[in-house]
Amino acid sequence: MSESKEFTYQDASAHTTKKDLYVVIHDKVYDVSSFVDEHPGGEEVMLDVGGQDATEAFEDVGHSEEAREILAGYEIGTLIRKPGDPVPSPSRPQDSPILSPAPTAGTGIGLYAIIFGVAIAYAIYQYLQTSSQGKQ
Numbered sequence: 001m002s003e004s005k006e007f008t009y010q011d012a013s014a015h016t017t018k019k020d021l022y023v024v025i026h027d028k029v030y031d032v033s034s035f036v037d038e039h040p041g042g043e044e045v046m047l048d049v050g051g052q053d054a055t056e057a058f059e060d061v062g063h064s065e066e067a068r069e070i071l072a073g074y075e076i077g078t079l080i081r082k083p084g085d086p087v088p089s090p091s092r093p094q095d096s097p098i099l100s101p102a103p104t105a106g107t108g109i110g111l112y113a114i115i116f117g118v119a120i121a122y123a124i125y126q127y128l129q130t131s132s133q134g135k136q
């Protein structure tokens with residue numbers, strides 16, 4: 001079947017018009033020419049990424065499962081990436097806990113700050129208790 005066809009980035013980048021529109025998403029090539037008009041997000045955004053790697057744009061919107069199924073229906077082949085071809089930036093924090101240690105670190109620091117604050121408050125409380133007992 002045509003689904004096993006291999007495309008280079010250069011092949012895909014030749015299809016950028018509304019009537020002949022390819023996009024690359026997760027290293028698969030899709031011919032979305034017949035979907036542009038139906039896209040609920042409008043044709044403009046699709047044309048913007050025509051012939052390019054649209055992985056980031058597609059994922060940033062947070063498309064539904066249904067959108068992914070529709071997309072699968074337009075697959076025409078696999079992208080063969082060559083050195084120097086544009087690479088999508090790995091911006092899928094929700095799917096890659098390994099790539100996003102920031103929230104954990106943030107929580108850790110916050111927790112230490114709370115513990116430190118409580119310790120200081122307790123020390124002050126103790127100090128005031130002792131000093132007021134001494135006066136009486």
Ligand code: HEM
Nearest residue numbers: 023032040041045049054057058061063064066067070071
């Ligand atoms: C190329 C394949 C694409 C397919 C098959 C597709 C499919 C869909 C579908 C089915 C929806 C309806 C909501 C949903 O089910 O998630 C949608 C909404 C949307 N799409 Fe796409 N999309 C594609 C590419 C893109 C790209 C490249 C962008 C670029 C930014 C984009 C932007 C949007 C936006 C902004 C909405 C929301 C529209 C609204 O709720 O008013 N889409 N898309």
